[in-house]
Amino acid sequence: MVVIFVVIKGSRKFKINKEKMKIGDVFRELGLNVEEYIPVSNGNIVTEHDEVKDGDLLTLYPVVSGG
Amino acid sequence: MAKCSFCNRRAIFYSRVNGKFFCEKHFLKYFDRKVRRTIRKYHMFGKNETIVVAVSGGKDSLSLLHYLSKLSKRAPGWIIKGLLIDEGIAGYREHLIGKFIKTCNELDVEYKIVSFKEEFGYSLDEIVKKGKQLGLPYLPCTYCGVFRRYLLNKESREMGGTVLATAHNLDDVIQTFLMNILNNNWDRVARIGPVSGVITHVRFVRRVKPFFDILEKETTTYSILHSLYPDKNVECPYAPLSFRWYIRKFLNDLEMRNPGIKYSLLNSLVEVLSLLREKYRESDLKTCKICGEPSSQEVCRACMLRRELGIL
Ligand SMILES: [Zn+2]
Ligand SMILES: [Zn+2]
Numbered sequence: 001m002v003v004i005f006v007v008i009k010g011s012r013k014f015k016i017n018k019e020k021m022k023i024g025d026v027f028r029e030l031g032l033n034v035e036e037y038i039p040v041s042n043g044n045i046v047t048e049h050d051e052v053k054d055g056d057l058l059t060l061y062p063v064v065s066g067g
Numbered sequence: 068m069a070k071c072s073f074c075n076r077r078a079i080f081y082s083r084v085n086g087k088f089f090c091e092k093h094f095l096k097y098f099d100r101k102v103r104r105t106i107r108k109y110h111m112f113g114k115n116e117t118i119v120v121a122v123s124g125g126k127d128s129l130s131l132l133h134y135l136s137k138l139s140k141r142a143p144g145w146i147i148k149g150l151l152i153d154e155g156i157a158g159y160r161e162h163l164i165g166k167f168i169k170t171c172n173e174l175d176v177e178y179k180i181v182s183f184k185e186e187f188g189y190s191l192d193e194i195v196k197k198g199k200q201l202g203l204p205y206l207p208c209t210y211c212g213v214f215r216r217y218l219l220n221k222e223s224r225e226m227g228g229t230v231l232a233t234a235h236n237l238d239d240v241i242q243t244f245l246m247n248i249l250n251n252n253w254d255r256v257a258r259i260g261p262v263s264g265v266i267t268h269v270r271f272v273r274r275v276k277p278f279f280d281i282l283e284k285e286t287t288t289y290s291i292l293h294s295l296y297p298d299k300n301v302e303c304p305y306a307p308l309s310f311r312w313y314i315r316k317f318l319n320d321l322e323m324r325n326p327g328i329k330y331s332l333l334n335s336l337v338e339v340l341s342l343l344r345e346k347y348r349e350s351d352l353k354t355c356k357i358c359g360e361p362s363s364q365e366v367c368r369a370c371m372l373r374r375e376l377g378i379l
Contacts, residue, residue, distance in 0.1 A: 009296075034083075035319040038287050045291060047081035047088065049069040061296055063287045064315060 004056040006030065008037070024048035026058060036063050080288055083326035091292060098289055102134065102277050109261045111275040112230060115144035119228035119272070121219050122151045122178075124163025125297060126290035128234040129170050131278060133293055135232060136174040148226055149178035152218050154211055155190025162299055170295065181222050183214055189378055195305075197376050207305040210372060217369035221360060223272045235276045238283035241332045242314045249314075257347035260340050268352035268361040282329065 003017040006026060016029055023039050023046055034048050037060035041050070052058070069078040071090035078088035089097060106112060120135060122128040132149050139145040149171050153160050164180065171178040184190045189197065191214075195207045223231045240259060247255045263274040278286060290296045306312055322329050354360070355367035357379070362368070373379040 033319050033323050035284060035322050038284065038291060040291065044077070045079040045091075045288065047069045047078050049078075049081060049088075051068070061287060061291055063284050064302075064319075 002052055002054040002056075004052050004054070004058055006058045006060065008060045009062060021052050022048065023050050023052060023058070026052060032060070037061060038063060079292075080285075083322075084330065094288065095292070098281070098285060099134075099138075101280055103138075105261065105280045106275075106277055109275070109279075111232075111262060111277060112142075112145065114142075116229045117146045117148065117227050119148045119150050119223035119226055119231050121223075121231060121233045122149045122167055123234075124151060124160065124167040126295055127236055127278065127283070127286045129166065129295040130286050130290045130293070131232060131234040132170060132176065133174065133295060134289070135277070136176055147174075147176055148228065149176050150219065150222055150226065150228075150231075151178070151180045152215050152222075153180060153182040153184075154215065155183050155192055156304060157192055159303055163297060166295075166297055177226075179222060179226055181218055183218075186218060187214065187373065187378060189376075194376060194378075197378070201376065203375055205372075206309065208309055208311075211305070213368045213372055217360065217367065220270075220272050224270060228272050231272045231274045233274060233276055234278055234286070236278040236281050236283045236286050237329060237333055238315070238318070240276070240279060241318060241329055241336065242311055244332065244336045245314050245318070246310055253343060254347050256336070256339065257343040259336070268354070270354075270359070271352055271361040280333070 002019070002021065003015065004026070006014040006016060014030060016026065018025070018029070021029075023041070024034065026039075027034050027037070027048065039046050039048070040059045040061060041052075041056050069081065069088050070076065071078050071093055072087045073093045074090060076090035076092070079091050080089040080094045081087075082089070112118065118135060118139075120128065120132045122132055132147070136147045139147050149167065151164065151167050153164065168178070182190070183194070187194070191207065191211055194210050198205055198210065219231060243259050244256060247253070247259070261276050261279040287296070318329065352361040352363060353365060355362040355370055356365055357370040358367060360367055360369070370379060
């Protein structure tokens with residue numbers, strides 16, 4: 001079982017527990033579009049294909065914002 | 068852990084268009100190559116230029132300022148300057164201004180901040196309120212767009228600018244393209260190219276979009292890598308009112324299902340621009356009778372709006 005915390009920068013917070021998952025699964029779980037956020041895990045930018053580890057703090061940086 | 072397709076280091080970027088992974092170094096290399104290709108292809112800058120970068124304080128424009136400032140180290144004839152227009156939107160622009168000043172200082176770039184309030188006597192919030200009271204049919208983005216463009220031209224010229232660089236990225240450009248197609252505004256489509264048309268007025272500063280071929284996802288990645296992403300990501304409070312918001316969402320959903328569709332739409336624009344150039348030849352700019360700035364009509368749009376608002 002992996003439990004992770006997700007923060008969308010500047011707004012919502014989530015806690016997800018699931019069996020094995022990748023960053024892409026987190027997006028699907030939250031109903032978010034991978035085109036619209038850059039995932040940063042424990043300070044490093046990661047890709048949708050990276051595995052999530054137990055206790056990870058994932059911050060999603062919105063791509064859409066004024067210039 | 069996903070690895071870079073070029074060197075096996077840890078990947079930080081994945082292109083859903085070509086299935087390639089990029090580490091930080093190779094992402095920046097790819098980014099740099101793409102921007103330089105755009106600059107060359109559209110003859111954006113000459114050997115000697117004073118490039119004024121229009122900065123909102125957001126991630127894209129700070130990234131452009133950062134990128135051009137670094138690139139200018141390899142171009143001895145270039146001077147880079149930053150220009151920020153403060154529209155006066157409560158709770159939105161203020162915290163971006165600090166980031167702008169900090170970045171300019173770190174890059175050792177000269178800058179200028181100009182506000183609607185100082186220039187026109189009213190902030191955008193006050194203008195929007197006034198327009199509503201008078202029953203004018205304009206959206207906030209109309210006032211903002213017209214007054215910003217007006218000040219960007221005037222101020223960049225006064226800063227000695229020979230060219231004005233804006234941070235419009237691929238996403239911005241195709242959103243505008245699609246919006247104008249849906250509204251059957253082909254004369255406007257003719258004006259969203261990577262460079263403004265031929266200079267036909269001594270007071271008009273040429274405009275270029277070095278990020279024309281860069282996805283917003285890529286400028287965002289660049290901004291995070293260089294700590295340029297704003298600490299508080301506040302969206303413009305007027306943005307959800309706009310048509311653009313829906314178009315943006317639509318294009319992102321489309322891109323998720325069909326990776327590459329954004330590039331395809333951009334290529335459609337480039338293709339159609341060459342056809343439209345014939346039909347919508349840019350007429351010589353006139354000089355506004357009221358303020359003396361370049362204008363397509365006898366009176367420029369900024370002066371027309373100011374007159375309607377009773378603040379001229
Ligand atoms: Zn690499
Ligand atoms: Zn005028």
